[in-house]
Amino acid sequence: MISERQAHMILDRLNTAILTCDPDLNVTQMNPAGELMFGTSSKQAHLKPLSALVPGQTQTFTWPAQKALESNQPVTVHDVTLKLPGDRCIKVDYTVTPIEENDDSRLLIELLQVDGFLEIARDQYRMDQYSANRDVLRGLAHEVKNPLGGLRGAAQLLERELSDRDVKQYTRIIIHEADRLSNLVDRMMGSYGSADPTAVNIHEILEHVRKLILVEIQEGITIERDYDPSLPQLHGDKDQLIQAVLNIVRNSVDAINKKGTIKFRTRVERSVYVGQQWYRCVIRVDIEDNGPGIPEHMHERIFYPMVTGRPEGSGLGLSIAQNIIRNHQGSIQLHSEPGYTRFSLLLPFNTRGKANES
Ligand SMILES: Nc1ncnc2c1ncn2[C@@H]1O[C@H](COP(=O)(O)OP(=O)(O)OP(=O)(O)O)[C@@H](O)[C@H]1O
Ligand SMILES: [Mg+2]
Known part of the structure; x- marks a missing residue:
């Protein structure tokens, strides 16, 4: 039999988000994985409605809990997409189990990011x-x-x-x-030369690229910025990181045919796998454009050398960008649909130390 202290210790170390709610669907407890997932502390969430954790998606988020309450049976829903604060979108398996103990009824909620x-x-x-x-x-x-x-x-x-x-x-x-x-x-x-890692500010890199592009193409392009000024510095090679971002942004410029909007966004992304490693926090840089989008059949191959969709392209820009970001222990994710493309760079910011435990 494990003690209450041991149970708490286990709960705190789980990567699965665990919450409990009272029968009015107010949050009564949340473990650290839950805090990371919802970007709030258990103190802040205490006795607040469950629905407040995922604003704008009240129905999706609360109906399994309501159903478990009514039926007094566990309810599991797979592959639920949750839109979380900070423009994060995750997919979870979501289980709600009613618990009754000494006249005290509660709901136990488990959310496993899949x-x-x-x-x-x-x-x-x-x-x-x-x-x-x-x-x-x-x-x-x-x-x-x-x-x-x-x-x-x-x-x-x-x-x-x-x-x-x-x-x-x-x-x-x-x-x-x-x-x-x-x-x-x-x-x-x-x-592309040997790396010269120093402390670098990701916003300086983005601003540098922004100026370069605006000098090259003086009209027709708007580059919007949405920066999180509280981001920590990275440890990396500034010139190489500029090269990686530039290759991605040049593609956006080509895609919008020198007329349109490109957006740079920076955020902290919490509780995330980059490659095989789990990190508590990494820097996320989104580069978005409103060009035609990348055809789905290209998504899997787009980072390979010589893969191009442009007659005059050499198909090396993204493969070079990916090499550079990998050398910084990061990764590049692609999301594209007709009329919208987003490349997201995920960059651990303390790669010399134990970033995953920071
Ligand atoms: N933002 C985007 N919107 C639409 N298509 C894109 C976008 N980014 C990349 N692509 C597609 O991916 C292909 C590969 O890009 P990549 O940068 O690797 O090579 P390239 O641009 O063709 O050549 P270069 O070596 O000169 O960069 C592009 O040719 C284009 O078809
Ligand atoms: Mg290119």
């Missing part, structure tokens, strides 16, 4: 595919780069021997194309 698990499985699959592709590409790159060096050197030697300007233009083409190909192989392999 989209995290699906995302982890999908992420693992993508990572396996990605590393298999990388191995093939690395071999290919090696085979392409070696003869390229010889080709370029021979063209240079030949150029020195030539006096005719008209003929020289052909050796120039060889040298130029050899350089272009070598550059392309480097970009494909993710060679």
Whole structure:
């Protein structure tokens, strides 16, 4: 038999959100996983209506509890989508169990976030595919780069021997194309210099990218900002992070065809899996546009090199962005539907320490 103290300790360490309610559907208790899920403290929620935890979705959220109360039977609903404060959308399995003890009746509510698990499985699959592709590409790159060096050197030697300007233009083409190909192989392999990690402010990065884009395209584009000024600093390579954000924003610019609205949003995301690791808090950066959206058949492959939907695209922008964000222990999520695209960067902000326990 476990003691009350042990029971509390177990409840506090569970990753499942646990709540209890009185028969009037007012919250009486909430464990720390519940506090993280609903972005409130158990003190604040105490004796407040259950419906207040998910404003705007009262019906979806309270009917299982009402049903359990009426039938005096446990009720489970799978894959319930909850829109939480801070623009968070999660999917949960939701179980309500009526408990009666010494004339005291209560409801026990368990909420298990399920989209995290699906995302982890999908992420693992993508990572396996990605590393298999990388191995093939690395071999290919090696085979392409070696003869390229010889080709370029021979063209240079030949150029020195030539006096005719008209003929020289052909050796120039060889040298130029050899350089272009070598550059392309480097970009494909993710060679963008060694990382120089320092403390960086994500808003400085976004503002830098915003200015660059607005200088490049002076009319037709609005870049809206919705920043959370309380975000902590990241530990990372500023130039690489600028490159990653720039690649995503340039795609948005292309997608809206230089006319439309792009939005930058920053938030703290709580209780989240990034890759295989659970973090209590990470920084989330959303880059949204109101372009045509990304066709569904491209979603799974879009981060692979050479996948492009544009005739003049090389299909490297997102693969480079993903490499950079992975090197920062982060991940990129995509949500797209006709008329709306959002790339979300999830970045742990204390990767040198134990971010998941911060
Ligand atoms: N915000 C967006 N809206 C619509 N489509 C997008 C968006 N972002 C990316 N895409 C699609 O994903 C494809 C891949 O993007 P990626 O940046 O990897 O390559 P690219 O833009 O084609 O070439 P580049 O190497 O020059 O960046 C794009 O060609 C485009 O079809
Ligand atoms: Mg691109």
